[in-house]
Amino acid sequence: MKTGQATIKDIARELNLSASTISRALKDYPGISSETKRKVKEVAEKLNYRPNAIALSLRNSRSYTIGVIIPEVVHFFFSTVVSGIEEIAHSRGYNVILTQSNEKMEREVSSIETMLSNQIDGVLVSYSKDTTTFDHFTNVLEEGFPLVFFDRVPTIPNAISVLVDDYQGAFDATTHLIGQGFQHIVHLSGPENLKLSKDRENGYRDALKKNGMKVNPSHIISCPFGSVEESRKIVSEILTSLPERPDAFFCCNDSSAVGAMMACRDAKLKIPLEVGIVGFSDWQFCTMLEPQLSSVYQPGFLMGAKATEILIDIIEKKLDPKTMEHSLVLETNLIERASSKRF
């Protein structure tokens, strides 16, 4: 035993057999005497033999590994999705190799490159806020490489995607605020290059219209970063600058909702009496706030699990990207809590 792992050849040498016999013995092939099998297994055990997955990958051109590209790990929603991905991947015998783009398109491109070099069997992607062109995806799609988008999905032909019903979630949230008697509902909207931002904004718009309220363009305010600080600042300004003080905020995510809460508190406005607030995602901390934050729940774990199932089904040819449904839309669920409930 020189350096490192014992191989099939080491076992073969030890027993004066050929490598092929060892291979077959270990896999309980017929045509190998049980005596030999016994001995082989014994020696394998003794040498602490472990099959070399790399050699297998090379031979089978299959690595049983899937790649995941997400904007950030330190993000409640994405880490939840990753959890779902892990769960299914491992139960089906796949490894997960993870990279985060840190919201940089450049990173996304290089990640996909190295993943392809590593003979990944398929990729799951949620693209970055910084991504404006999609050639790095369309190229691999055209080669017929298994690729599934989740949450942040591009509008490119033939892309398979798993997402939540952002429109409906936004619609429900806005309708709820209206139902609670709020009149001047502001929407803090997300990054413009994400389809989900548009969907959420449209849900907001349609809910207003449906309830006979008109959409005031100055009530739709862009929060591209979606951070607490950004929205706190923006909301503070709005509270004084607008001719009529807004009395509710439907926010594109929970961080900006927290920022809005803080700004309202700074302005001595009572939540939910004077201002109602609803976020999006239902992060962990929603129930830790005072008052608890209403939010639109997104099934992150389920999304990861479903996307992975679909990806692996494509890899294993149980699904055909040509004929299958192109997008799976999961239901959102408005969680009404104190921050928006007047009665």
Added chain:
Amino acid sequence: MKTGQATIKDIARELNLSASTISRALKDYPGISSETKRKVKEVAEKLNYRPNAIALSLRNSRSYTIGVIIPEVVHFFFSTVVSGIEEIAHSRGYNVILTQSNEKMEREVSSIETMLSNQIDGVLVSYSKDTTTFDHFTNVLEEGFPLVFFDRVPTIPNAISVLVDDYQGAFDATTHLIGQGFQHIVHLSGPENLKLSKDRENGYRDALKKNGMKVNPSHIISCPFGSVEESRKIVSEILTSLPERPDAFFCCNDSSAVGAMMACRDAKLKIPLEVGIVGFSDWQFCTMLEPQLSSVYQPGFLMGAKATEILIDIIEKKLDPKTMEHSLVLETNLIERASSKRF
């Protein structure tokens, strides 16, 4: 072009050259005519050639991939650490393959198995709450396999580890509470099989002693799950059951600190006037709470980065596990916020 990626052989066939020439041409070896190099590169480009990292791994017995085993991805601290790991790994040309143990020892064992099969170059581990024996680690350590522990580190010989100064953090937090005039400080302690739980408890004990206060065993209460619900329940009970009502809580993590806050609020106790609370980790949401939660900051990103640097240095033989420092202790930093500041 049959199925999938172009290989060196495809280029060779196209140009009527041998594989070795192609290989050398692509790497700008001397002894290949520049004319040939030009043509080779041109065809490589045309065929969208990408070197097969698997084949390289097999040949070099190096995969340029490191494995990471953490208890949970959906955990602010661990995801921050992962972020640091990713950063360094990628900058040094390594991939990261991630698994979560979900706090199950069994998962940890199987993860390590499959990682070794995949010819991982090294592993970073933070072990699960469920882990009681460490054979799965000592075995690979004895084989001389590169392995670095972070945050949750076992007390086994020759283990290399990166951790924070849990003792000092706890000491500082407790001292701070004492300095704010709190008299009956309860410690919600963590899972018993984690060394960090012991360290934090000892920091708490020593801070009391140093200030001439005696350690009351009934003031050290186990919160093995460290969840909001668990601690809310436990603290609610304590507030009434103990002969003297506790007036401060030093909690093993931020979730249990939130639970303690909630329990105090339920009991109509004013924070920090009547009760002081300090958590551990300084999670994102500390500043979102009302009052903001004091907590001991742990440098998660830095921890991930340092652990990865050390691991890769070991892999690349720039560090020798036999002679190097066995543990790197990072400083914690008490962040004093409203939840514990009376003046």
Added chain:
DNA sequence: TAATAAACTGCAAACGTTTGAATAGGGCAA
């Protein structure tokens, strides 16, 4: 006893790449 089947085991090629050693071809000098 010889032919034949049955039961085991070995050979060699393949996956894609690298690399030390070998070879082919050409030019040049003696």
Added chain:
DNA sequence: TTGCCCTATTCAAACGTTTGCAGTTTATTA
């Protein structure tokens, strides 16, 4: 014409595994 040295290229083996086919025993049957 022979010998020699470049230069440009090819050969072959190796990494660890699998697998169709061929080979070698041994036992069975006529």
